[in-house]
Amino acid sequence: MSVRSELLKGILDGCVLAIIEKETVYGYELSAKLQKVGLDDVSEGTIYPVLLRLQKNKWISGEMRSSDTGPRRKYYTLTPDGKEALELIRSEWGKLTVPVTTLLKGEVDHGDN
């Protein structure tokens, strides 16, 4: 597994929630959107275990829409609980990125001077 997908693992739930927050999507659409923003080394199938987990947590709800012809799709929408979870992920991510970026840039003096 590449470093990027290893790093992405923990935050993928948040990414999926953020996309579903904007609009109701189905699986293929969701994976296309992830790829479009640049998360293109996540294998497309990865979203299904994620979607199942988010449904289990009651953060999203899925509805199989009936159509007599053409594809049968399951559309996902964010629940109020999911909205709350997403807000939490957002604020936690914000708190992480600043110190991590600073550290990785090597701009921290380690108190040596």
Add this chain to the structure above:
Amino acid sequence: MVTTKELIQENNEKREHLTEANEKYYSNILVYIRSRFSLSERAMEELLMEMLEHLLEGQQDGKSAEEIFGGDPRAYADEVIAQMPKEKKKNQLLYGIQLIVGVLGWMVLSRGAILGILSFFQPVDEQLYLISTAALLVAVLLIVGIGVVLLMKFVRKTAFEEKKSTWKFTIAGGVFGVLVFGLFMGIAFFFKDKGPAIQFPWLASLLAGFLLLLVSQWIARKNESTY
């Protein structure tokens, strides 16, 4: 809302639009996932339909199943299974009852049919010995239960094998068949005409069997509507 049965039907039809390689990859996963009885059937079929639609759409964009779901289908299926909701206890119980009533129905129905046909040629004994019958019923249910569990174990083990080894299956099936035959001979010998007997004519048996099968169907439909 679409029923689970309709989803399964639709899955069968749509699967035919897959390319040969994609169909093989997908069908292996399908068999592997469906062999899990403890999982919610509804969730299972919805997910399988999503995967199938995804694969069909990806296929049109020139993608293969390996590219979409990864090179290790068993690992992928295990990952999905780990996140899938369990079947509700109530549904599992109803499913068990439906199966028992169904097996009982077939037994009573075939007894009626066999005695009915025989009665045209020779006088038949229409007595039903309660203890013998109970022993036979327990044995049949046990065999159906064990048979199904063994079959699912086998399916799970071999789902992703490149060359399906039919000889292993043949041998296992043969051994099972011999054991079943032995069990029935044993019951016929040790439980012959045991217990109080009641008069149960073949026509009544035929009708009762038919009725039990109807009840089993009714439970199945009842069960489906509670998802």
